Amino acid sequence: MADLTAALARRFAEKLAAAGLTDPGAAVAACLDDRLAFSRPSPHEELLAGLVDRLGVGCVLLAPPAQPHRAILEFLAGSQAPAIRPRDCETRTFFHDIPVIAEPTVEAAAAALSRRKGAYLPGVGILAHGALSPEQAFVTVSSVAFAGFVKFFADFLAANRAGAVDAAYAAAFAAACRTLPPPPTIVPALAKGPFIDRETMLAAMAQAGRATVELGLVDSVFGNISYNLDGVLAISQTGAALDELPGAMDLVPLDGSSCAGLTASSELAAHAALSALDGRKAILHGHPRFAVVMSMDCEDLATCPRRERCHVDCARQRFAGETPIVPGEVGCGPRGLVHTMPPALAANGGRPGVIVCGHGVFTMGANDFGDALAALCAIETSCRARYFAALGIPTETL
Amino acid sequence: MPLMEHPTAHILFCDLSTGVCRREQQDPSLARQALGGRALAVALLAARPRAVWDAPDGAVVLAPGALAGFDLPGVSFAALAGTNPHTGGVLAVAVPGGLGRALARLGLAAVVVTGRSNTPTALFLDADGVRLLPLGAAAGQGTSAALAALPSHDGALVAGPAARAGSPLAGLWADGLHAVGPGGVALPLAAKNCFAVAARAQGEGPAPADPAALAGARAAMERLVSAAPALAGPCGFGRYGTAALLDLTAGRRMLPTRNFRETAFEAAGQLSAPGLFARLSPRAAGCPGCPTPCRHVTADGGVLPDGDAWSHLTALLGLADPDLAVAAHAACRQAGLFAPGAAALLAGRAEAAGRDLASDALLPALAALVAEGLSVSPSAMAVKGVALPAFDPRGAYGLALSLAVGTSGPDAWGGLCLGHELLRKPVATDRFSFAGKARAVFLGENAAAVAASLGGCPLFGLAVGLEEWALALSAVRGEGVSAAGLAGLGQRTVLVERTINARAGLGVADDDLPERFFAETGSSGEGIVVAPLPREEFLAARAAYYRLRGLNADGRPTTQAVAALESPWPI
Numbered sequence: 001m002a003d004l005t006a007a008l009a010r011r012f013a014e015k016l017a018a019a020g021l022t023d024p025g026a027a028v029a030a031c032l033d034d035r036l037a038f039s040r041p042s043p044h045e046e047l048l049a050g051l052v053d054r055l056g057v058g059c060v061l062l063a064p065p066a067q068p069h070r071a072i073l074e075f076l077a078g079s080q081a082p083a084i085r086p087r088d089c090e091t092r093t094f095f096h097d098i099p100v101i102a103e104p105t106v107e108a109a110a111a112a113l114s115r116r117k118g119a120y121l122p123g124v125g126i127l128a129h130g131a132l133s134p135e136q137a138f139v140t141v142s143s144v145a146f147a148g149f150v151k152f153f154a155d156f157l158a159a160n161r162a163g164a165v166d167a168a169y170a171a172a173f174a175a176a177c178r179t180l181p182p183p184p185t186i187v188p189a190l191a192k193g194p195f196i197d198r199e200t201m202l203a204a205m206a207q208a209g210r211a212t213v214e215l216g217l218v219d220s221v222f223g224n225i226s227y228n229l230d231g232v233l234a235i236s237q238t239g240a241a242l243d244e245l246p247g248a249m250d251l252v253p254l255d256g257s258s259c260a261g262l263t264a265s266s267e268l269a270a271h272a273a274l275s276a277l278d279g280r281k282a283i284l285h286g287h288p289r290f291a292v293v294m295s296m297d298c299e300d301l302a303t304c305p306r307r308e309r310c311h312v313d314c315a316r317q318r319f320a321g322e323t324p325i326v327p328g329e330v331g332c333g334p335r336g337l338v339h340t341m342p343p344a345l346a347a348n349g350g351r352p353g354v355i356v357c358g359h360g361v362f363t364m365g366a367n368d369f370g371d372a373l374a375a376l377c378a379i380e381t382s383c384r385a386r387y388f389a390a391l392g393i394p395t396e397t398l
Numbered sequence: 399m400p401l402m403e404h405p406t407a408h409i410l411f412c413d414l415s416t417g418v419c420r421r422e423q424q425d426p427s428l429a430r431q432a433l434g435g436r437a438l439a440v441a442l443l444a445a446r447p448r449a450v451w452d453a454p455d456g457a458v459v460l461a462p463g464a465l466a467g468f469d470l471p472g473v474s475f476a477a478l479a480g481t482n483p484h485t486g487g488v489l490a491v492a493v494p495g496g497l498g499r500a501l502a503r504l505g506l507a508a509v510v511v512t513g514r515s516n517t518p519t520a521l522f523l524d525a526d527g528v529r530l531l532p533l534g535a536a537a538g539q540g541t542s543a544a545l546a547a548l549p550s551h552d553g554a555l556v557a558g559p560a561a562r563a564g565s566p567l568a569g570l571w572a573d574g575l576h577a578v579g580p581g582g583v584a585l586p587l588a589a590k591n592c593f594a595v596a597a598r599a600q601g602e603g604p605a606p607a608d609p610a611a612l613a614g615a616r617a618a619m620e621r622l623v624s625a626a627p628a629l630a631g632p633c634g635f636g637r638y639g640t641a642a643l644l645d646l647t648a649g650r651r652m653l654p655t656r657n658f659r660e661t662a663f664e665a666a667g668q669l670s671a672p673g674l675f676a677r678l679s680p681r682a683a684g685c686p687g688c689p690t691p692c693r694h695v696t697a698d699g700g701v702l703p704d705g706d707a708w709s710h711l712t713a714l715l716g717l718a719d720p721d722l723a724v725a726a727h728a729a730c731r732q733a734g735l736f737a738p739g740a741a742a743l744l745a746g747r748a749e750a751a752g753r754d755l756a757s758d759a760l761l762p763a764l765a766a767l768v769a770e771g772l773s774v775s776p777s778a779m780a781v782k783g784v785a786l787p788a789f790d791p792r793g794a795y796g797l798a799l800s801l802a803v804g805t806s807g808p809d810a811w812g813g814l815c816l817g818h819e820l821l822r823k824p825v826a827t828d829r830f831s832f833a834g835k836a837r838a839v840f841l842g843e844n845a846a847a848v849a850a851s852l853g854g855c856p857l858f859g860l861a862v863g864l865e866e867w868a869l870a871l872s873a874v875r876g877e878g879v880s881a882a883g884l885a886g887l888g889q890r891t892v893l894v895e896r897t898i899n900a901r902a903g904l905g906v907a908d909d910d911l912p913e914r915f916f917a918e919t920g921s922s923g924e925g926i927v928v929a930p931l932p933r934e935e936f937l938a939a940r941a942a943y944y945r946l947r948g949l950n951a952d953g954r955p956t957t958q959a960v961a962a963l964e965s966p967w968p969i
């Protein structure tokens with residue numbers, strides 16, 4: 001049992017590095033079965049063991065973030081303590097805030113983690129726990145990195161507009177920009193459609209999902225994908241990793257004749273609504289970071305009375321270039337993106353993509369995922385260029 | 399940190415033998431130790447001398463959840479606790495609908511019913527106090543007649559003719575909408591000659607200490623519910639009720655079929671909830687303020703079966719007639735029979751007879767079950783005398799463990815394993831493995847006990863976790879309550895139930911599944927292999943669960959765990 005537990009701990013530590021969330025070998029996972037096992041020896045073993053014990057959980061991950069996340073989170077922790085309050089939509093739905101742990105003690109870390117899924121310990125890294133499985137902690141680390149990134153860049157642009165960037169923020173910004181991964185310019189070739197049988201279709205979806213993650217257009221455990229095969233929507237399951245889709249897709253009849261979609265992505269309703277409005281078969285949804293950052297940039301931000309609500313309830317018609325930005329929450333609530341995103345994507349005879357404010361991008365392709373992936377790349381690349389242009393920084397100097 | 403006492407909470411003691419009811423201020427130390435709902439109900443039960451279920455001095459406790467009076471989504475439940483007629487141990491079940499909310503808004507933390515009335519009686523509570531109303535002939539008629547005999551109310555719990563006949567399959571009905579099971583749950587109340595409890599509490603709930611924080615907690619809960627496919631999704635319970643699960647159990651090859659001999663049903667496609675809904679066009683109904691109401695009422699006032707009843711009235715009996723299942727469910731509702739348990743019993747008899755039940759024999763067989771009354775012997779496919787719910791244990795190992803160890807009998811939502819093993823929330827786990835499942839059941843049971851103590855719908859456990867409960871409770875009480883502190887409340891609640899069971903002589907042999915699941919394969923196919931549950935691994939997982947719970951090898955609380963129980967509430 002103990003060997004299995006250690007192997008499990010190592011697997012998740014390695015998964016963090018593979019996802020680019022930590023440098024190779026930097027993460028430490030502590031997993032408990034009948035005995036506590038660590039992925040590697042670490043000076044923080046006592047802290048992690050104490051947390052597993054105090055929180056009564058099965059796993060604690062310590063993830064010293066890789067750049068640019070380290071520069072970002074260190075700065076946010078320093079300026080926002082006792083808690084970082086992200087404004088992106090997914091984080092608002094599933095987190096409340098990210099506590100900053102004041103000191104590297106079991107007491108302080110347990111206090112933060114007993115009320116939140118993840119927290120940041122300055123100088124050390126992201127701490128996250130998983131009650132059932134290390135995967136929960138992995139998802140949390142990924143969410144913290146994403147939320148921090150979006151907040152850091154979005155706030156910087158707002159502060160720059162307001163003339164309120166201080167020396168510390170400028171230095172952190174320069175450091176983060178130096179280590180930004182390159183924009184997704186080269187779009188890999190994907191299987192050509194239309195797909196006429198389930199096997200080919202599912203393989204094409206798995207390929208497109210992997211490419212989306214590899215291009216950095218979504219973190220593995222987020223996003224979703226679907227294909228309409230003769231009125232049956234194949235869609236990724238809720239919580240499925242986009243780069244591990246085989247076996248994690250549901251086939252949902254669009255005539256509503258079955259409840260097979262019970263485990264489908266939380267955006268099933270939005271995908272189904274899109275299918276009803278739009279003849280295109282392939283739908284891809286990712287969380288490209290600069291598209292999300294730019295969706296939260298609004299000239300009215302300082303004065304807008306709905307400033308805190310604009311991710312769900314913005315009164316302005318907004319665009320990033322040609323791409324509309326719509327409000328909407330995850331899922332089927334009254335403010336759900338199911339009401340806003342599909343009409344915007346299907347409008348004008350079918351747009352290449354739509355950005356959901358503070359959340360991510362939906363794109364479509366007529367017969368396969370080639371156009372959908374290209375549109376996702378193009379939207380992110382152009383939003384990234386727009387971001388730096390808005391700061392007066394030419395993109396090519398980065 | 400100690401929790402503040404609810405400023406207005408009283409406990410109402412009703413002795414039906416004398417007709418005397420007295421209202422007492424809640425003991426502050428008990429209020430600190432057991433916030434409300436299930437925690438309080440079982441604590442009150444544990445504090446009383448042990449009594450058999452039909453003894454006049456035995457108590458039936460109804461306790462609204464600690465948050466049931468407030469305007470929160472999916473939070474209006476009460477808990478009912480008493481002596482389990484099947485085991486002599488604890489019986490603690492969730493009571494949906496408006497009763498919990500009404501009791502809370504009357505300032506009651508619990509109602510403790512003892513004694514025995516000479517005539518069939520209903521207990522009615524409102525702002526004027528408590529009244530014992532003679533039910534007369536209505537008690538022996540259907541549950542609709544009993545409900546109609548009650549004064550106007552916000553919530554009601556009603557037993558039917560099956561309870562009157564002493565049937566171990568007798569269930570309760572809440573607000574005429576929600577089946578409250580398992581079978582036998584109505585007996586401790588019926589033994590007091592009490593066939594209904596109803597309450598009316600016009601007006602607002604109590605004021606929270608921090609209204610803004612409560613609004614924040616409510617918003618957080620609403621967001622999570624909206625984002626949960628199983629609750630608010632297009633195929634979710636808010637659309638089809640838990641009958642939506644049948645397509646999933648069929649697809650996963652864990653649909654209990656022909657008395658659990660098979661795990662796939664050739665006619666499952668005819669039983670998809672959307673087909674039934676398309677024909678009957680029912681309207682949604684549910685608990686007060688629920689954003690995803692899971693009950694569905696047809697034009698003629700019929701209530702559609704929930705998932706367990708739907709599945710067991712069809713596949714478990716080898717029947718594929720949706721209309722017959724609806725009619726059978728209606729008959730159970732009128733008779734006050736808990737439908738899944740009744741179906742399981744008939745499935746066992748059909749297996750013994752060597753042939754499926756004929757469809758035209760179902761309704762007469764259900765009527766005969768009521769007439770059999772006391773003499774019904776429990777189904778063999780049961781744990782602690784209670785029929786298994788509509789998920790084959792061979793198809794999800796954490797679920798299998800949780801069904802075996804449930805303190806009041808098998809409860810599919812008791813360890814929240816359906817969340818991760820079937821519905822992928824909060825994360826998908828390998829359903830054909832016991833790895834990590836002991837811990838999962840331990841944590842899931844604690845979380846479910848917390849929700850049941852605060853008044854939360856068990857289904858909302860798929861979306862709302864301890865963090866959100868802690869936010870809501872902190873807002874109401876005006877002091878910080880942590881998720882970890884709440885987990886301690888859940889842990890303590892289950893341990894109190896274990897203590898009651900141990901006193902009644904329950905041990906490790908009672909925490910087991912029928913032998914079939916360890917000996918026979920299910921129906922494999924479509925790339926899914928349904929093997930027998932590995933016995934050794936099950937036993938190892940159960941032993942690990944016992945260690946986590948502070949139980950000895952016989953499943954009874956250890957001296958240290960019991961000592962910890964007497965210590966101040968760990969919040």
Ligand SMILES: [Zn+2]
Nearest residue numbers: 223285359360
């Ligand atoms: Zn998304």
Ligand SMILES: [Zn+2]
Nearest residue numbers: 298304310314
């Ligand atoms: Zn705005």
